[in-house]
Amino acid sequence: MEGKIIVVTSGKGGVGKTTATACIGAAMAMQGKKVAVIDMDIGLRNLDVVMGLENRIVFNIVDLARSRCKIQQAAIKDRRIDNLFLIPASQSDNKDSLTPEDIVRLSKGLRGRFDYIFMDCPAGIERGFENAVAAADEALVVCTPEVSSVRDADRIIGLLYAKSITPKLIVNRIVPEMVEKGDMLSHEDVVEVLSIDLIGLVKMDDKVVVSTNTGTPLVLQKDSEAGKAFHRIARRLNGQPNLPIENPYNAKGFWRSLGRKLRHRN
């Protein structure tokens, strides 16, 4: 077994990296793969609470890098989703507590133990980013349809290319009504500007906040649009690269909803 390491990154903070890591990791595990999600945001850990595993932490990634524990000890097993494991960040250290070499060294053992390893990258382009991408085979860049976020994504994409990684793009927090009104960049606009391949579109969804409040995996909620979008992203990563990306706000949607309204009137 030779696992694949995928870094989830963005440049700008607060655009949905942690949410995406938790959701795609969980969805991938539900598809039968053995998955580790690793919180690389040393000093500001979040992935544990988003996944609802915060009170089961014993060891963390820094302990692992310092050989204070084994992978089996650091990896917390999710009890709701089989094959899903979290390696948390340490909260008391900082980004300089790890080096890219540490991560490269650790990656061997991780690849041997898991099918997919997702690295939740911190915001920024400094050491935390360098650590998170150090051993990555692939990268997912998350951005929202906003000027500042797309600009930072462009910067990150440049840095990834310099490391010979060709990233794929997730546009998150799309508000279809605003796009239809012309008050939000569409994913076509974003793709045109960044000129990289898209791997998924995620709408703004209140269920994200609800699931984070309770620490229950979004991808287990059948009625969550964002959850479904993350399931499809996982499938695209996991052997179905050509699964179509549906447009959240196309003309068809307009005619369909108009049609629905007319039908209801009759």
Next chain:
Amino acid sequence: MFNDFFSKFFGRQGSKEAAKKRLKFALVYDKLEISDDLLNDLQRDVVEVISRYFEIDTTAMKLDIKRSDDLSALVFNTPILSAKRK
């Protein structure tokens, strides 16, 4: 719904057009910016190459980026002390 529909056809532009224009501009500008590190490396390399052909006064030379509205230029200024004979 119908308002949006009509506005699309009768040319009301939403704020996204502004967003897109500003974004494209910002990205072009970002790429013109050159870091000090890069400039220092470039200076070192240029000096090395020129020194193969000329004796130059490395204390008096200057490497700069001159920027105007629509172009940026690399300006390298150095006194030549003598040409090297091969």
